[in-house]
Amino acid sequence: MRFTILFFLIMNLIPSFLFSQNEQKVKIAVLIDDVGMKTDALDLFFEFGEKLNFAVLPFLPKSKECYEIILKSQNKAILHMPMQSMAHPEMNAKTVGMISIEMTNSLIENKLNEALGQFPNVEGFNNHMGSKFTSNSLKMNVVLQFGKARNLFFIDSNTYTKPSKNGKVENPETALAYNLAKNLGLKTFYNSFFIDNENEIPYIENALLEAARQALITGNLLIIGHYRQNTAQALCNMKQKMLQMGIEFVFITELF
Numbered sequence: 001m002r003f004t005i006l007f008f009l010i011m012n013l014i015p016s017f018l019f020s021q022n023e024q025k026v027k028i029a030v031l032i033d034d035v036g037m038k039t040d041a042l043d044l045f046f047e048f049g050e051k052l053n054f055a056v057l058p059f060l061p062k063s064k065e066c067y068e069i070i071l072k073s074q075n076k077a078i079l080h081m082p083m084q085s086m087a088h089p090e091m092n093a094k095t096v097g098m099i100s101i102e103m104t105n106s107l108i109e110n111k112l113n114e115a116l117g118q119f120p121n122v123e124g125f126n127n128h129m130g131s132k133f134t135s136n137s138l139k140m141n142v143v144l145q146f147g148k149a150r151n152l153f154f155i156d157s158n159t160y161t162k163p164s165k166n167g168k169v170e171n172p173e174t175a176l177a178y179n180l181a182k183n184l185g186l187k188t189f190y191n192s193f194f195i196d197n198e199n200e201i202p203y204i205e206n207a208l209l210e211a212a213r214q215a216l217i218t219g220n221l222l223i224i225g226h227y228r229q230n231t232a233q234a235l236c237n238m239k240q241k242m243l244q245m246g247i248e249f250v251f252i253t254e255l256f
């Protein structure tokens with residue numbers, strides 16, 4: 001009896017994290033970009049059954065509906081803010097709500113306000129396209145100051161530095177907007193790489209495996225995929241293997 005009491009007393013003095021099964025876990029936040037045109041692929045993503053982050057574009061036919069469904073699913077949604085691209089002027093022209101470096105600061109703030117108005121209560125945002133905008137530190141500072149004033153986190157999708165196809169960005173400091181955000185004191189993170197540069201299930205499965213390997217070597221990371229059936233299917237296919245490797249799928253806010 002006395003031993004039992006002593007045993008429990010000692011056990012209480014030992015920090016509980018020493019017994020945690022998550023002790024060895026490395027965190028990966030999966031962010032799914034370009035949600036908002038259709039609701040049809042959401043169910044397949046939800047079948048994944050682990051925490052997912054969705055980036056919803058504003059002003060699309062199903063933007064608000066997707067946002068509501070994601071919130072009800074217990075997953076997280078952020079604003080996918082359209083920003084001017086360097087390489088795709090034709091895409092710039094048809095991207096609704098996009099901010100560009102030619103705009104005045106107050107117009108940029110108005111556009112951000114309008115986009116945020118679509119998704120009340122989002123905790124953060126990342127850039128849709130944006131190779132031209134995110135590499136302009138003057139204009140990017142306007143966006144980040146706006147985000148900071150509203151306590152939003154910022155994810156650099158890393159479209160400027162062209163993340164490598166099958167590996168972590170060699171030097172995260174080259175993610176320009178991430179660096180700016182960090183200096184301004186925002187909660188921030190950057191995309192290590194896009195997992196579905198090719199819309200083929202085996203390619204995406206390999207990229208996920210590579211992300212897990214990288215995370216185990218270099219620590220927590222964030223990867224971006226797109227709102228497509230193949231990406232959802234590859235995630236479902238690789239889930240068990242990644243969990244067995246010691247990966248924990250998390251919300252972005254768990255990376256800060």
Ligand SMILES: [Zn+2]
Nearest residue numbers: 033034128129
């Ligand atoms: Zn996008």
